[in-house]
Amino acid sequence: MTDPHEIQPTQDASPPQWPSTVPGLAYGGDYNPEQWPESTRLEDVELMGVAGVNLVSVGIFSWAMLEPREGEFEWDWLDQTMDRLHGAGVRAALATATASPPPWLTHRHPEILPETADGVTLWPGARQAYSVSSPIFREYALRMTRAIAQRYAKHPALALWHVDNELGCHNAHDYSDDAAEAFRSWLETRYGSVEELNRAWGTAFWSQRYSSFAEVLPPRTAPMFVNPTQQLDFHRYSSDELLDYFREMKAILREVTPTVPVTTNFMCTTRSKNMDYYSWAGEMDVIATDHYTVADDAHRHIELAFSADLTRGVAGGRPWMLMEHSTSGVNWQLRNHTKAPAEMMRDSLAHVARGADAVMFFQWRQSQTGAEKYHSAMVPHAGTASDVWNTTVSLGEALQRLAPVKGTRVEAEVALVFDYEAWWGAELDSHPINDLSYPEEMLHWYRGLWESGVSVDVVHPSADLSRYRAIVVPTLYLVTDAHAANIAAAAAQGASVLITYFSGIVDEHDAVRLGGYPGAFRELLGIRTEEFWPLQAQEQLRLQDGTRAELWSEKIHLHDGAGAAARAVRRFESLNLTEDSDADPAAPAPTVAPTGEFPLAGWPAVTRRETGQGAAWYAGTRPDHEGVRALLAELLIEAGVAPVHEDAPEGVDVIRRSAGTGREAESFLFALNHTGKDARLRVRGVDLLTGKKTRGRLTVPAGGVAVVHEA
Structure with a gap:
């Protein structure tokens, strides 16, 4: 089977990979004039000029x-909107209007509605009340797409x-x-025969053998x-x-x-697992993403950085669009955070630092009615x-000053x-x-x-x-043989590769790789795990170097592999009981189980093996x-990877975007201060946000940002 992550896009033409008529960095948001008198x-277009807006998304939920x-069809209001935007120098990311079918369609064809695994119909009244597998819905959606494309x-x-x-x-x-019919068709294409599916x-x-594809269902709710x-x-x-639905819509747009x-x-966030965006990327002319921080996450700025790096990874390093984020609070969390x-x-600007050439929001004007009326916007209720609003204007001014950054890239060694x-x-x-x-595992190491x-x-294993x-x-x-080999080849070529627990366990069919864990990586690592040893919630491990660990342990045997023998870098020492958050603070401290009572005491916890050049x-x-930080410090020193800026204080995020080589090279240093104190960095150049020369010393205010065009 072909790896979908290696499929190249099929296009009859070569449109630009960016909205070429938008000058500088794109700035704006979702614009919904149909909600307003x-x-x-008229005020909206005037205010867009004040804010420096140059791109808005239009018509997203406008089918009805x-x-x-x-x-x-009633086009007058959208005709007028497009004309006004053009007159104001604002460009449109025009939507196909298919994100929510109109009530007349779901009333006439309730069979287009999706169902849950329990057989519950998801009725109209919100949005996305459609089954993407419904031929009837697709027919209507494609017709609507063609109508908009031909009109504009x-x-x-x-x-x-x-x-x-x-x-x-x-x-x-x-x-x-x-969906069941479409799933069966997909399976027949993937496996070719029911015998191969059974294998x-x-x-x-559990007596699940199928005699034909017709017997196969989606994984609906079952007894076990x-x-x-x-x-x-x-x-x-x-x-x-x-x-496939996207491709059909794109084909019409490309034709017209x-x-x-x-x-x-x-x-591209840690909360959206339903789409494999790496396999989608080749079909996009430009990668766009939405991102929202979570109020009760004390490290939400780090999750933001991870999601931006993930988006850049999906984009293959090319600049990308932040299509939505929030000016302040949202409406869908338990307790929403006001920024x-x-x-x-x-x-x-953290998104821009990590490769975004567009900063857009949901939405331009905060709604007066509807489910998202308490979701913040560029023009708030006030x-x-x-x-x-003042920050909306200030951000527009900042992005205009950052126009020289457009098109530059982030280069990473990790x-x-x-x-x-x-x-x-x-x-x-x-x-x-x-x-x-x-x-959580990704963020644990990313932090x-x-x-x-x-x-x-943040890259796919086929990268x-x-x-x-x-x-x-x-x-x-889960890892394929080809992806495991790709990772092993990087180590042989000189990289320092760190693989964590519960990796390489199964193949692409979720079949366990026999012979001992970690399966696909056993020879590369020079180890064989005999048995997993998961920890209970109140259990914590002490390692012999004084660091601690949690959640997981395993019985690891060292062996030679195909080259040098693996060695234990850290070993298990003892099993501790952690404090119960509900316990009486005056109660005695938890006791440590004697070393002899922990069967893995003395066994390897972290190993290292030389392979090839790495x-x-x-x-x-x-x-x-703290254990992660210490382990990564060793890894980075071994790999010869230095921080982007050696003297950046803790909590100050420093990223460099650059372009060109030699005399034509340009670099832009972003410094984002997430602390409550001013930070000082040694850097020479011009701060684009203030226009001031740094003269070798830059002060980044508490909570502030600086972007230095380095000299």
Whole structure:
């Protein structure tokens, strides 16, 4: 089977990879004039000029307004909007309007509605009330797409096509009869025969053998655990089915407007696992994503950095678009966080630092009615007499000053390997640990890298790893032979590779690799794990070097592999009981179990083996935060990776974007101060945000940002 991550896009034309009519960095947000009277629409265009807006997304949820009755189109309001935007020098990312079907369509054809695994119909009244597998829905959606494309193909405001919106955000997994039929077709294409499907799914277990594809269903609710490979393939099918829907829409847009770039807004975050965006990337003319921070995350700025680095990884290093984020609070969390002006500015420029050439928000004007009326916007309920509006204007001015950054790239010497299929596999049920969170594992190691001050590319295991000095591979539970070989080759070529526990365990069919764990990486690492030893919530390990670990341990045997023997870098010492958060603070401290009572005392916890020109490390446990920092420090020193800026204080994020070589080289140093104190850096150049020369010393205010065009 072909690796979908290596598929090249099929295009009849070569449109630009950026909305070419948008000058400088793009700035704006979702614009929904259909929600407002004429007087407000006129004010909107005037205020966009004040804020420096040059790109807005239009028409995302406008199907019912554009086609209020089947076959009857009302274009006047959108015609007028497009004309006004053009007159104001603002370009449009025009949507296909298909993100939510109109009530007349779902009333006439309720069979297009999606269903849950329990057979519950997801009814209209919100958004995305459609089954992407429904032929009837597709017919209507494609017709709407063609109508909009033909109407605005030659409009001078049109700069970019925005297909649907956040595809699969609420309806990625549909278990309806239409989805069942599409799933069976997908499986037949993937496996070719039902015999091959039976082999891949291991249907000899629990009498699940199929005699024809017609007998196969989506993994609907069952009396016990559903076949894990069936679940895994349903994840793959669901991602592919949504991508197929995108391709059909794109084909129409390409036919009508062959030189206008096409995108859709991804959700490259630690909270969106339904689409394999690496496999989607080749179909996008430009990568766009949405990102929102989580209020109760004390390290939300680090999660933001990870998500931005992930987006850049999906984009293959090319500049990308931040299509949505928030000016302040959102409406969908338990307790929503209000951003201070400095945080809004810092969040926005943190994305730019990591490769975004567009900063956009949901939405331009805060809604007065509807489910998202308490979601912040560029023009808030309070109007222009507000901190949010003032920061909106200030951010527009800052982005205009940062125009020279456009098109430059972030260069990293460290890779963090991330795979959606490994995510799907690692979080299947009936595992040794059933509360493992793949995103938490990624962030656990990413935070250590972030605090080390190094730049990180978050890449797929099929990526070219030869250019990285250090590679961290957290919990790559599911891995193909080819991807495992790619990681091993990087180590042989000179990289220091760190692989963490529960990696290499199964192949692409979720079949365990026999002979001892970690399966696919056993020879590379020079180890063989006999048995997993998961820890209970209140248990913590002490390692012999004084560091601590949690969650996981395993019985590791050292062996020679195909080259030098592996050695233990850290060993288990004892098992401790951690404090119960509900315990009486006056109670005695928890006791430490005697070393003799912990069967793995003295066994390897972290190993290292030289291979080729590099080294392969293995963490057979989950070091705590300080343990991660210490381990990564050793890895980075060995790999010869230095921080982007050697004297950056703790909590000051420093990233460099650059372009060109030799005399033509340019570099821009971003410094984002996430602390409450002013920070000082040695750097020479001009701070683009203030216009001042640094003269070798730069002060970044508490909570502030500086961007130095380095001399």
